[in-house]
Amino acid sequence: MKRASFWPWLWLALGAAYFIIPLAATMQFSLQAKRGTLGFTAYANIFRDGNFFSSFAFSFQTAMATILISVLLIVPTAYWVQLRLPQARRLIELLTLLPFVVPAVVLVFSLARTYNGTPLTNSREGLRVLLTGAYVVLSFPYMYRSVDTGLRAINVRALTEAAQILGAGWPTILLRVILPNVLLSVLSGAFITFAIVMGEFTIASLLAQPAFGPYISLLSSSKVYEPSALAVVSFALTWASIGLIQFLSRGTPGQGQMAGPR
Amino acid sequence: MSFLEINGVRKTFGQSVAVEHFELRAERGEFVSFLGPSGCGKTTTLRMVAGFERPSAGHIRIDGVDMTDTPPNKRKIGMVFQSYALFPNMTVADNIGFGMRVAGRPRAEIRARVDEMLGLIHMPEFARRYPAQLSGGQQQRVALARALAAQPQLLLLDEPLSALDAKIRLSLRQEIRAIQRQLNITTIYVTHDQEEAMSLSDRIVVMNRGRIEQIGGPFEVYNFPQTGFVASFVGTLNVLPAEVVDAGAGRVRVDGQEIALGKPISGGAAGQRLSVAVRPEIISPNGAHGPQANQLRGSVEDVTFLGAIVRVRVRLGASAVHFDVFNNPHLAPPAHGDLVTLRFPAESCMVITEARNH
Numbered sequence: 001m002k003r004a005s006f007w008p009w010l011w012l013a014l015g016a017a018y019f020i021i022p023l024a025a026t027m028q029f030s031l032q033a034k035r036g037t038l039g040f041t042a043y044a045n046i047f048r049d050g051n052f053f054s055s056f057a058f059s060f061q062t063a064m065a066t067i068l069i070s071v072l073l074i075v076p077t078a079y080w081v082q083l084r085l086p087q088a089r090r091l092i093e094l095l096t097l098l099p100f101v102v103p104a105v106v107l108v109f110s111l112a113r114t115y116n117g118t119p120l121t122n123s124r125e126g127l128r129v130l131l132t133g134a135y136v137v138l139s140f141p142y143m144y145r146s147v148d149t150g151l152r153a154i155n156v157r158a159l160t161e162a163a164q165i166l167g168a169g170w171p172t173i174l175l176r177v178i179l180p181n182v183l184l185s186v187l188s189g190a191f192i193t194f195a196i197v198m199g200e201f202t203i204a205s206l207l208a209q210p211a212f213g214p215y216i217s218l219l220s221s222s223k224v225y226e227p228s229a230l231a232v233v234s235f236a237l238t239w240a241s242i243g244l245i246q247f248l249s250r251g252t253p254g255q256g257q258m259a260g261p262r
Numbered sequence: 263m264s265f266l267e268i269n270g271v272r273k274t275f276g277q278s279v280a281v282e283h284f285e286l287r288a289e290r291g292e293f294v295s296f297l298g299p300s301g302c303g304k305t306t307t308l309r310m311v312a313g314f315e316r317p318s319a320g321h322i323r324i325d326g327v328d329m330t331d332t333p334p335n336k337r338k339i340g341m342v343f344q345s346y347a348l349f350p351n352m353t354v355a356d357n358i359g360f361g362m363r364v365a366g367r368p369r370a371e372i373r374a375r376v377d378e379m380l381g382l383i384h385m386p387e388f389a390r391r392y393p394a395q396l397s398g399g400q401q402q403r404v405a406l407a408r409a410l411a412a413q414p415q416l417l418l419l420d421e422p423l424s425a426l427d428a429k430i431r432l433s434l435r436q437e438i439r440a441i442q443r444q445l446n447i448t449t450i451y452v453t454h455d456q457e458e459a460m461s462l463s464d465r466i467v468v469m470n471r472g473r474i475e476q477i478g479g480p481f482e483v484y485n486f487p488q489t490g491f492v493a494s495f496v497g498t499l500n501v502l503p504a505e506v507v508d509a510g511a512g513r514v515r516v517d518g519q520e521i522a523l524g525k526p527i528s529g530g531a532a533g534q535r536l537s538v539a540v541r542p543e544i545i546s547p548n549g550a551h552g553p554q555a556n557q558l559r560g561s562v563e564d565v566t567f568l569g570a571i572v573r574v575r576v577r578l579g580a581s582a583v584h585f586d587v588f589n590n591p592h593l594a595p596p597a598h599g600d601l602v603t604l605r606f607p608a609e610s611c612m613v614i615t616e617a618r619n620h
């Protein structure tokens with residue numbers, strides 16, 4: 001039975017190589033900033049740059065705000081559609097395609113046009129709100145679909161009615177019964193949203209916001225080794241986020257069949 | 263005034279009528295079943311009592327208070343769902359305590375009550391488990407405990423046992439009845455299983471196509487069905503086409519053989535067609551019923567061994583009659599082709615005319 005165990009491993013190795021080799025190469029390249037030796041000079045340069053931290057913090061905060069708003073907006077909406085308006089689901093699914101169809105440039109100009117002359121366009125804070133709004137739109141498809149999938153996996157109607165007959169009102173039902181049971185889906189939607197916001201370039205630069213995306217782009221056009229170092233750092237951050245989700249989801253036994261503590 | 267009053271309730275969904283003219287009064291501590299075929303409106307009626315559906319007409323009163331427009335979370339009702347509907351993110355203890363937590367009861371009281379309920383359903387060691395770690399029967403017991411924990415004034419159960427296998431169904435239904443008696447809580451139990459309704463209920467509401475056919479105790483509904491539907495839905499029944507011979511003397515002809523009904527046929531005339539119904543367990547193939555009993559002669563067509571009883575089908579010309587005999591290992595059951603004389607008392611015959619109209 002040697003063959004049976006050989007082929008799967010080969011495919012796994014090939015697949016892993018496809019991802020790991022470019023990453024390793026990038027990493028190796030990023031370590032060569034000082035001629036002839038391997039070292040963390042490029043990384044030191046990045047972390048020494050104040051703009052790295054400020055733009056990262058800016059995007060991080062924007063991402064958190066985006067996630068918060070879209071969770072508050074989408075969880076109750078998806079819940080209500082599932083419970084009371086199942087016939088509206090197709091319409092909403094169609095709407096979720098819009099952010100893919102409408103190019104980011106068009107989105108920005110329409111937003112700027114629509115809110116022209118309001119505080120949203122003529123102040124720094126206003127533009128930031130506008131940016132967050134645009135990101136909520138961008139993340140809508142991912143957030144909605146993952147929450148909707150999560151809701152479909154539980155018997156929304158039965159759980160709602162069970163909670164209602166036990167005396168619960170809508171806030172209690174949403175916060176204590178529905179949300180905990182779709183937490184994993186909300187987290188995965190949040191993670192994708194986080195990734196989108198952290199890397200987004202077009203909207204942020206068109207609105208002249210000091211975000212992480214424009215910073216990376218600026219760095220790539222002006223430096224040699226630092227962009228590679230930044231790519232590696234981004235990867236590390238991404239994996240850290242995935243690890244965090246895995247860690248947090250251990251506490252939600254309802255999702256996996258027997259995932260809870262024994 | 264009765265504890266639960268359902269007055270002239272009607273429910274329509276668009277054009278279609280789901281429930282009509284529903285009238286029921288139930289006393290405190292009474293166990294009432296809604297029995298009927300699929301789609302007859304049992305669940306709809308129960309959901310109106312719970313407050314999940316609003317009646318299109320009529321009123322629902324609980325303990326003298328009109329609840330027709332009260333939302334479900336203000337009705338103080340406990341409900342057990344067919345799909346259990348336990349909260350997957352909460353432990354058994356948290357599920358049971360949910361209603362009391364929502365009501366803002368003190369922690370110590372909730373704990374004590376949860377322990378008490380766990381004892382009541384014989385599952386004290388399962389407090390820290392999650393629903394996914396329980397069997398179906400255990401989940402449904404937890405659901406029952408959860409429904410009862412906050413001491414509701416009314417308990418509603420919608421086919422709570424239909425997702426379970428036969429053995430557990432039997433033991434759990436006895437457990438439900440025992441707990442209900444112990445707490446003396448007014449209960450409505452929806453089922454399409456007549457045996458379940460018979461064995462559990464103080465009274466049964468037999469429903470068909472959104473209407474009540476009959477309300478009565480199990481004995482009454484089984485032995486004195488008021489409509490053809492009740493007679494045929496509750497229990498097994500031999501329905502024989504017959505022709506009136508003498509309405510005044512209550513004599514009819516079944517496949518050329520004359521039998522007595524023991525009472526005059528009201529509004530009947532000679533030659534009129536009607537149906538005569540007899541329960542299989544009443545019929546006996548020997549002289550058990552005495553010389554005055556009705557007799558029908560035929561030949562054994564089929565014999566089905568059901569364990570404790572053996573069901574025999576006898577052919578009489580155009581119609582067939584079933585009868586039951588107790589299994590007896592020392593006595594061979596009738597065999598195919600045997601000629602038998604079926605005997606049954608005249609008073610055990612039920613006359614079925616058209617279904618009663620409301």
Ligand SMILES: Nc1ncnc2c1ncn2[C@@H]1O[C@H](COP(=O)(O)OP(=O)(O)OP(=O)(O)O)[C@@H](O)[C@H]1O
Nearest residue numbers: 275279280298299300301302303304305306307454
């Ligand atoms: N929300 C609804 N919208 C439209 N029609 C409905 C709705 N709920 C029930 N009905 C209809 O009302 C009738 C009664 O349904 P109900 O669920 O009360 O039947 P049931 O007696 O509980 O049947 P079952 O034994 O199959 O559960 C059915 O014809 C059903 O199609």
Ligand SMILES: [Mg+2]
Nearest residue numbers: 304305306420
């Ligand atoms: Mg039903």
